Each structure stands twice: as structure tokens, then as C-alpha cells.
Amino acid sequence: MAQTEKIEGVVAQFENPATLIKAAQKMRDEGFRDWDTHSPFPVHGMDDAMGTPRTKLGWMVAMIAFCGTTGAYLLQWWTSAVDYPVVISGKPFNSVPAWVPVMFELSVLAAAFASVIGMLAFNMLPRYNHPVFNSENFVAKHMDDGFFVSVEATDAKFDQEKTVEFLASIGGSNIELLLADG
Amino acid sequence: MSAHTETSEPPLITGTQSFHTVSQRISEVTEARIQGTPKLWWVLMVISLLALANLGASIAYLFWEGIGIWGVQNPVGWGWAIVNFVFWVGIGHAGTLISAILFLLRQRWRTSINRFAEAMTIFAVICAGLFPGIHVGRPWVAWWMVPYPNQMGIWPNFRSPLLWDMFAVGTYFTVSLLFWYTGMIPDLATMRDRAKNKIRKISLGVFALGFRGSGKQWQNYEKTYLILAGISTPLVLSVHSVVSFDFAVSLVPGWHTTIFPPYFVAGAIFSGFAMVMTLAIVARTVYKMEDFITLKHLENMNKIILLTGSMVGYAYGCEFFISWYSGNDYERFAFINRATGDYAWAYWTMISCNVIFPQIFWFRKMRRSILVMFVISIIVNIGMWFERFVIIVTTLANDFMPSAWDYFTPTFFDISILVGSFGLFLTLFLLFLRFLPMVAIAEIKGVLPQADPHFYEEKH
Structure with missing residues (x-):
């Protein structure tokens, strides 16, 4: 199954805003580029934690x-x-x-x-769909009470197994691979 | 305990709330089936629809017969239509004050009331926009006010305050709508993900624009919100200033004063807060939102009503004094005539409703009584309608030449269109309460104590 379908990314859940911030700092320091955090409200200090440059x-x-x-x-x-x-x-x-x-x-x-x-x-909106929406847990939680980190397969450092391992090592749970035809 | 939690203010939201209960409590109102809609909502809706139907019928007759069905006559050519216009535009100002100015001042209590105050702004401006449109006499050519190249080769007069007004109110409506919608995108996304049936999934999916709460999206989103708040602040001050130019730029005694812009803005915020208060109490009662719209929120609004009411009172005193101090007979007469002439009853209604009654809010017990604040909010709305009546009608009825004076009497259609405009306003507001998130879900989550990353420090 997994070999025939294209993996578009991976998503991991975190417990609360504080753990999400810590995870974001580690993701930033690890050197990922095509990744993002997801929270139901803007978390204070997230821009610095993610290393996002100031918006123009x-x-x-x-x-x-x-x-x-x-x-x-x-x-x-x-x-x-x-x-x-x-x-x-x-x-x-x-x-x-x-x-x-x-x-x-x-x-x-x-x-x-x-x-x-x-x-x-x-923000590249409006957008019809996005790989993260292929995770049912993500859809149910990300604008309600869930905190997530997503990494897209387009990232140069993305490796199916290593990225999943890394997300687990920084405290991620419910780690899911995002399949192209979810 | 960390230093942060020790110094922070008492919680803005009461009840034991988690992020999920906030989404649940606010979204479920819009997700209810027909049977789940409160009875009180239906009662109010039926009354509003009757008033709205009355508005439609009255306007149809107005278009058929012409504005002679109103009490407007020489010398009072601006009757209730313009009174109602200024009244409704003023109401709108509180919404923008809450969403923009209180946001810039970091007043976090605004999160509970900003959404429906913004909705109120939009609906009030719709009601306001109606009146000049039907007052122009030939409403089918109202679009001549817009500067567009036409076969007549002429342009509108950009030196006219009435044209400035069209730009001000038009901009105000558009910017308020953008602000309201932008604020709602995350909440629509929350509701989209909860949607069970196909119609909700598609419609909410379209309006949520695919927002996924990502860190990079929130960054741009927050920046936009800040910019909109920043530009709405001078905008809201400009709108009622421009409305006041309609009067101040003319040479009529009693209108031609430089105090008008700040005086109109203070009055607008005053009346708008009173209307937010009325609606907040209704929304809170119909939908049992006491945890989100707490007594603290209502008390804060009462303080603003007391402040702006006193500012309005100061302005009344100031303009009266200056008219005497100017030494100009016409100016003096205009004000003395307001207080003692044919319209003294309207003047003293205005003074008692706007200046005297709100002083009761000096007492904490009164600021925290739902009944008192509901009654006062209605009184203030009446008083502020009379303020505009006093400014417009008394001034025009008795200007320079006694031979041209006359007493203005409203007709049945003046009253029915005013009542009808409340029908339009309340119908839109009730639909909003029923179908859109009446409280900003994402913003409420943001002010919960557990939204602060430092909240978790002691545990780690």
C-alpha cells in the first residue's frame, strides 16, 4: 500500500501550546524548511520559535x-x-x-x-485542499483543541522514517503519514 | 506559582472552559436544528419580520407617491430621514471602537463582545445607508452620486460635504465588512471541521477559504488584523466627523461650529455602546452566554457609557456657552430657542436621557444590575435619537427670518419607516446570532489562561 501511494508529508500532535513552542524550536534548529505548526489560535512567541521572518x-x-x-x-x-x-x-x-x-x-x-x-x-489562500486535511485526527482537532506540527515531503530533509522518528523524539504523538489519496 | 499567574487579572471567561468547550458552546448555536432554536428567538424574529415588512411597504409607497408623504416641508427640508441616518451611523461606531480601538489599547475583555458589536456596526450602517438613498427624491438615479464617466459629461461636486459623506460611509461599510469577515475566518474554519451535513460542509468550506491555523498563516493573519485595527481607528473618528461636516460646513446658526466633529464622535460612541449593551443583554439571555459575556464585560461597557455620556454633556454645555460668548445674535437665539422654544420638550428629553440618567452608573451596584443597564441603554438610544432631532429640526425650523419659520410635524410614514428600520436591523442581527459565531471562538481561546505557553511552566 504505502509503496504504491505517494507520501505527501507527516503530521504529529502535541499536547499544549508550550510543548508546541518547544517542538517548533527544535524543528527550526534541525533545519527543516517546508514545515509548519498548527494551533486553533495564534500562540504567543510562535514566530520566534519557528524562526519565521517578519512579514512584508x-x-x-x-x-x-x-x-x-x-x-x-x-x-x-x-x-x-x-x-x-x-x-x-x-x-x-x-x-x-x-x-x-x-x-x-x-x-x-x-x-x-x-x-x-x-x-x-x-497565505496562499483560498486553497481547495491541503495534504494535512487527509488526516482525520488533524481535521477534527486543529481548529478545536489540537496542536500539530506538519512536515511536507517537498522538504529537502524529509525522509519518511527519519522524520517520523524525529517528531516522536521531540514529543509528538498520533504521528500520521499523509497519503496523496487520503 | 509563576510570577505571571500571580499578577494576572481575574479570568475574563467564567465557568470551567477548555479549548473544546469554547468551540462547542459557540458553534452549537449555529448547528442547532429548527427545534433547537430558542422560543424567544422566534418571538423576536416574528416581530422583526413584521417591522421589516412594514418598512418594505412604506418604502414602496414612498417611491410611488414621493417624499411628500413625510412631514418634510419648508423650512425643514431634512426631516426624520436625516435624523435616522445620523442616528444609525452613530450606532455603528461602537462596533469599530470595540474591534479596533480597544484592540490597539490591548483591552482583552473586548474579545467577548467584538464579534456581535462588529455585526451590529454593519447592520446599523445598512440601515443608515437606506435613508439618504430614499431621501434623494429620485432614488432611481441615486447612483449619480458616484463619480463615473457618463453621457452628460459631468462629475459630482467634490467640494460638497454630502459627497464626502458618501465616500466616508461607503468606505466605513466596506472596511467594517472586511474586518468582520477577516475576524471570522478562523471561526468559520472551526465550524467547517465540525460540520456534519453537506450544505454546511460546502458553504463553510467556501467561506473558511481553506484556512488551516498554521503558524505562518497566523503570522500574516495577525498582521492583517493589526493593520485593519490601525486603519479603522482613524476611519471611525473620520466617519462621524464627516457626517458632522454636513452640518458644520453650512452657514446655518447652530450648525456652523467647529465643536461638531469631536462632539459627534463622542455621541456616536455613546449611542453605539448603548445599542451594544441592549443587544448583548438580548444575545446573552436568548443564548445563555453568561460565561462569555460576564458582568465584568457589561460593567466595563457601562463605564464607557458613563464617560462618553459625560463628554456629550460637556459638549452640550460648551456649545451653549460659546454661542453666548460669540456675541452673535443668531447663534445665541439658535441655542436659547432650543432650550426654551417650541422644541424645548425635545431638548430636555435629550438632556435628561443623555446626561442625567447615565450618571446612575457612578454606583457600582447600578453598573452591575442587568435590569438597570438594559433600561438605561434604551433611554440613551432614545436620547441620542432626540439629539439628532434637536440638531436638525430645531435649527431648520427657526433660522434667520421669522417669516420663514414653521413647526415640523412628522407623519405616519415618518414613524413607520423609522420603526421599519429597526425591523431591518433586528432581522439581520437575529439571523447573525443564529447562523454565525456570535463570539470570536479563536480570540476567546487566546485569552484563556491555558493559551499562554508560560501557563505550563510550573509543571515542567
């Missing part, structure tokens, strides 16, 4: 927010001062102070879309 989402959102500001200015300037200037209350055609509220609102709107769409893109 903030910079991306800031740039897109600035595009929103500029876009709003250009829209108001072009429609009111270039395309169809109308004298209203004797104000200048390019009444910059009056453009501020719309510039602010469109910056916020752009930033909000950028952060949500950016978050999904950085």
Missing part, C-alpha cells in the same frame, strides 16, 4: 494606501479642475483642502483591501 505585508499595505491617496487626489483634481471645471462658491478649481476627506477615505479603503487580499495571497 505592512510595507505592501503602506504602498497601496499611498496609491489610494494619490489616486483620490488625481480623480478630484482631474474631474474638478481639468475635465469640467465649474465655479462653486467662488472657490478655486483645484480646491486642495476640500479634497482631503476623500483622499483619506480612499487611502483607508485601499489599505483595507490590500491587507486582506495581501494576507490571503501571502
Whole structure:
């Protein structure tokens, strides 16, 4: 059976957030790359334990927010001062102070879309399926009260037997191989 | 005992909760079959649907006959429709305050109430958006407010506060919706994995987007949540400021004041918290969520109601003083007329509901009594509706020329559309309670003591 079906990874369960953090530190120090931790809520200190670099989402959102500001200015300037200037209350055609509220609102709107769409893109979501969902125990527990470490077969260090042994040595239980056709 | 547990505050969530009981308790509400839905929910739903049907019928007649069916007349051209608009937008502000500002201030008690406060925001903004739409007279061309290239070759006037308002409220609705949905993704994933039947599996699977709670996903997720909180904070302050510009930028005495933006924002948060309070008590009673929405949460909200109510009271005093101090006869008259003129009954209703009654929350016993806080929350909502009525109607009814003065009287349809908007609001809210996680599951787990990795230190 196991020889004919492709192994896509392995998943191991841990007892609580503290043991998950310790396991993550050991996984990081062992030099795994295509691996992840899973918890029903964000565990404090996990980024350091996993050695995940800071996300670049903030910079991306800031740039897109600035595009929103500029876009709003250009829209108001072009429609009111270039395309169809109308004298209203004797104000200048390019009444910059009056453009501020719309510039602010469109910056916020752009930033909000950028952060949500950016978050999904950085997380590679939406995604139809993932090898970890082939484990019934994982599906039942990972967003409820289970804490897991998963390693994908694409990792250079992945070795069916050695990885399972390593996960057991750092305290993992319910270790399951993830089959391609689960 | 580790130093951490000794210094930490008393638990935010009561009852003996494990991670699993939190998922169970909150998800089971949405998983119940028809027979499992509380009777009180059905009673409220039937009442709400009747009010909603009344809204539909009234609006149909309004479109058929025109806005003459309302009491709006010269000189009061902005009647109840605009009062209701400002009222509903204001209600929405508490949701964003709870989800964004209290998040940035690390007020962890917000986790129990943020989800339904955010839902309330969205539904309140829907109700608010309805009113300008049906007030424009020709609602079938309401989309002319949007700047798009058209065959007439013209553009909206970007110097107009009414246009700023459209952008502010539109942005507010969109950002609130994104914030609400983003917050719900992990909870939808929890419910997806618990789903038994095919319809739930597919629909929750689609909306959970394949989220799998991974460390790398949580990192980006938390960053997004922080960014949304960070941008929603100035946004919520801007929205009611822009709403107040609708008045402050005009030259009408009683409206043309610089105090309006902060005064409107304080009032909005005040009224919104009162509405969150009303709804929290309803949700807690219908679904027995006392472990999650504890007396401590309600007491904290009462403190905010007391604070913002006093700020509103200060603003009333301040604008009255400044109108006298300005030496401008029209300004002085506008305020003295509010307190002593034809609408004195509305002014003093406003003062007693907003400034006097909430002072009862100085007493701890009153802050912790469910009955008292429920009654006060309703009183505050009435008072804040009257605040907008006083600002809009008294000002327009008696402006510069006594020959142009008139007394505004609402008609049957003014009342029926206001009642109907509550029907729309409550119908949406009850559907939300029944079908979506009313409390943020993942966030509640995050504030349980056992979620902290240091909780386990003594054992190892």
C-alpha cells in the first residue's frame, strides 16, 4: 500500500501550546524548511520559535494606501479642475483642502483591501485542499483543541522514517503519514 | 506559582472552559436544528419580520407617491430621514471602537463582545445607508452620486460635504465588512471541521477559504488584523466627523461650529455602546452566554457609557456657552430657542436621557444590575435619537427670518419607516446570532489562561 501511494508529508500532535513552542524550536534548529505548526489560535512567541521572518505585508499595505491617496487626489483634481471645471462658491478649481476627506477615505479603503487580499495571497489562500486535511485526527482537532506540527515531503530533509522518528523524539504523538489519496 | 499567574487579572471567561468547550458552546448555536432554536428567538424574529415588512411597504409607497408623504416641508427640508441616518451611523461606531480601538489599547475583555458589536456596526450602517438613498427624491438615479464617466459629461461636486459623506460611509461599510469577515475566518474554519451535513460542509468550506491555523498563516493573519485595527481607528473618528461636516460646513446658526466633529464622535460612541449593551443583554439571555459575556464585560461597557455620556454633556454645555460668548445674535437665539422654544420638550428629553440618567452608573451596584443597564441603554438610544432631532429640526425650523419659520410635524410614514428600520436591523442581527459565531471562538481561546505557553511552566 504505502509503496504504491505517494507520501505527501507527516503530521504529529502535541499536547499544549508550550510543548508546541518547544517542538517548533527544535524543528527550526534541525533545519527543516517546508514545515509548519498548527494551533486553533495564534500562540504567543510562535514566530520566534519557528524562526519565521517578519512579514512584508505592512510595507505592501503602506504602498497601496499611498496609491489610494494619490489616486483620490488625481480623480478630484482631474474631474474638478481639468475635465469640467465649474465655479462653486467662488472657490478655486483645484480646491486642495476640500479634497482631503476623500483622499483619506480612499487611502483607508485601499489599505483595507490590500491587507486582506495581501494576507490571503501571502497565505496562499483560498486553497481547495491541503495534504494535512487527509488526516482525520488533524481535521477534527486543529481548529478545536489540537496542536500539530506538519512536515511536507517537498522538504529537502524529509525522509519518511527519519522524520517520523524525529517528531516522536521531540514529543509528538498520533504521528500520521499523509497519503496523496487520503 | 509563576510570577505571571500571580499578577494576572481575574479570568475574563467564567465557568470551567477548555479549548473544546469554547468551540462547542459557540458553534452549537449555529448547528442547532429548527427545534433547537430558542422560543424567544422566534418571538423576536416574528416581530422583526413584521417591522421589516412594514418598512418594505412604506418604502414602496414612498417611491410611488414621493417624499411628500413625510412631514418634510419648508423650512425643514431634512426631516426624520436625516435624523435616522445620523442616528444609525452613530450606532455603528461602537462596533469599530470595540474591534479596533480597544484592540490597539490591548483591552482583552473586548474579545467577548467584538464579534456581535462588529455585526451590529454593519447592520446599523445598512440601515443608515437606506435613508439618504430614499431621501434623494429620485432614488432611481441615486447612483449619480458616484463619480463615473457618463453621457452628460459631468462629475459630482467634490467640494460638497454630502459627497464626502458618501465616500466616508461607503468606505466605513466596506472596511467594517472586511474586518468582520477577516475576524471570522478562523471561526468559520472551526465550524467547517465540525460540520456534519453537506450544505454546511460546502458553504463553510467556501467561506473558511481553506484556512488551516498554521503558524505562518497566523503570522500574516495577525498582521492583517493589526493593520485593519490601525486603519479603522482613524476611519471611525473620520466617519462621524464627516457626517458632522454636513452640518458644520453650512452657514446655518447652530450648525456652523467647529465643536461638531469631536462632539459627534463622542455621541456616536455613546449611542453605539448603548445599542451594544441592549443587544448583548438580548444575545446573552436568548443564548445563555453568561460565561462569555460576564458582568465584568457589561460593567466595563457601562463605564464607557458613563464617560462618553459625560463628554456629550460637556459638549452640550460648551456649545451653549460659546454661542453666548460669540456675541452673535443668531447663534445665541439658535441655542436659547432650543432650550426654551417650541422644541424645548425635545431638548430636555435629550438632556435628561443623555446626561442625567447615565450618571446612575457612578454606583457600582447600578453598573452591575442587568435590569438597570438594559433600561438605561434604551433611554440613551432614545436620547441620542432626540439629539439628532434637536440638531436638525430645531435649527431648520427657526433660522434667520421669522417669516420663514414653521413647526415640523412628522407623519405616519415618518414613524413607520423609522420603526421599519429597526425591523431591518433586528432581522439581520437575529439571523447573525443564529447562523454565525456570535463570539470570536479563536480570540476567546487566546485569552484563556491555558493559551499562554508560560501557563505550563510550573509543571515542567
